Amino acid sequence: MADLLQQSADELFDPEFPENGSVLVRPGRAGARSGHVYYQGYRRDGGETDRGQRFARYIGRSDDPGVMAWVVRFQRIKAVRAERTTTVRALIGAGVPQPDRITGRIIEALAKARLFSDGAVLLGTAAYQTYGGVLGVRLSRALSRPAEHDEGRSARIALRAADQIPNLLAALRGIDSSFAPIASAADVVGTTRFRNAGHLQINVHVASELAVLVDESVQSIVLHGPGIPVIVPAPECWVVSTLLEQGWCINSTDDPNQAFARAAEVIEALSMVGREHALARAFDAAWHRALKAKVDLRASVQHLPAPARAILQRHAGIREASSTPASSSALRPIADSA
Structure with missing residues (x-):
């Protein structure tokens, strides 16, 4: 996972020349000193399938140093992607979480759009699915499993500014032209929603309440294709945000029981790797946000399984208000996993 993170995203994408294509050098006319370089690729027809229309694009003469530099870079991108894809498949085979296929394609399109x-x-x-790699633990397969029903599929992204939304929509429609804006629920302040014909929903946030998730963020990898470099909230900030959202019902598509179970698992992972101090800082900073949002953060904490509540009690000063059944943790260090 660390090797995937260290490689530059620039070695993965060329938006003008998708990696599903190839380079063809055709000889010139008899007696010509150079040939002609073409790119052959496939345009997607839209929707969630891999069908596409083949096309060719002229690049230039084979004796042009600039053209041959492009050929070298394109071949390097294909080679790097092939090597990384092998690594990603091995990680998935070992049980490391991955998104469903269409969500992975969309995340890759957003990365290609920079x-x-x-x-x-x-x-x-x-x-959440990336935090095993960030923290060096293996998350449970059950909690990481993608939604089984089309109506429940969704993805969320926070932008720094609203003027990025047109670029995001263009990236979505490059994958599936059926993506279109839909009306937002009244309780989702500052959110723009898009949905495609397959009922996959993308929630785009630009609200100031999410600023901490943007400012306190880390690099990670989504296990799709060659491994997509992304930015995610710091795990401790994600935990706090999840608890706030469950109190405020900002994301009604989430199953509350699953949301609390995932938050508990990340809390236990942070404790396992010795980052309780990060949890304490995140909760110290969260109380003002909770008051502003009119959310009883302590009440949300009480919905967590007992082991996670105990960690917060020891390190974040949150006292028990009730007792709930304990759960057995499925966490273990990646190095100890089969």
């Missing part, structure tokens, strides 16, 4: 390079932050379940 939204993450421009400060966008991946949120929600897709962010």
Whole structure:
């Protein structure tokens, strides 16, 4: 996972020349000193399938140093992607979480559009699925499993500014032209929603309440294709935000029981790797946000399983208000996993 993070995103994408194509050098006319370089690729027809229309694009003469430099870079991108894809498949085979296929394609499209390079932050379940790599533990397969029903599929992203939304929508429609804006629920302040014909929903946040998730963020990898470099909230900030959201019902598509279970798992992971101090700082900073949002953060904490509540009691000064059944943790260090 560390190797995937260290490699530059610039070695993965060329928006003008998708990596599903190839380079063709055709000889010139008889007696010509150079040939002609073409790119052959496939345009997607839209929707969630891989069908596409083949096309060719003229690049230039083979004796042009600039053209041959482009050929070298394109071949390097294909080679790097192939090597990384092998690594990603091995991690997935070992049980490391991945998004469902269409969500992974969309996250890759957003990365190709350089939204993450421009400060966008991946949120929600897709962010949670990456925290095993961030923290060096293995998250439970059950909690990381993508939504089974089309109506429940969603992804969330935070942008620094609203003027990034047109770029995001263009990236979505490059994957599936059926993506269109839909009306936002009254309790989702500052959110723009898009949905495609397959009922996949993208929630785009630009609200100031999410500023801490953008400012306190870390690099991570989504296990799709060659491993997509993304930005996600720091794990401790994600925990606090999840608890606030459950109190405020900002994301009604989430199953509350699953949301609390995921938050508990990340709390236990942070404790396992010795980052309780980060949890304490995140909760210290959260109380003002909770008051502003009219959320009883302490009440949300009480919905966590007992082991996670005990960690917060010891390190974040949150006292028990009730007792709930304990749960057995599925966490273990990645190095100890089969």
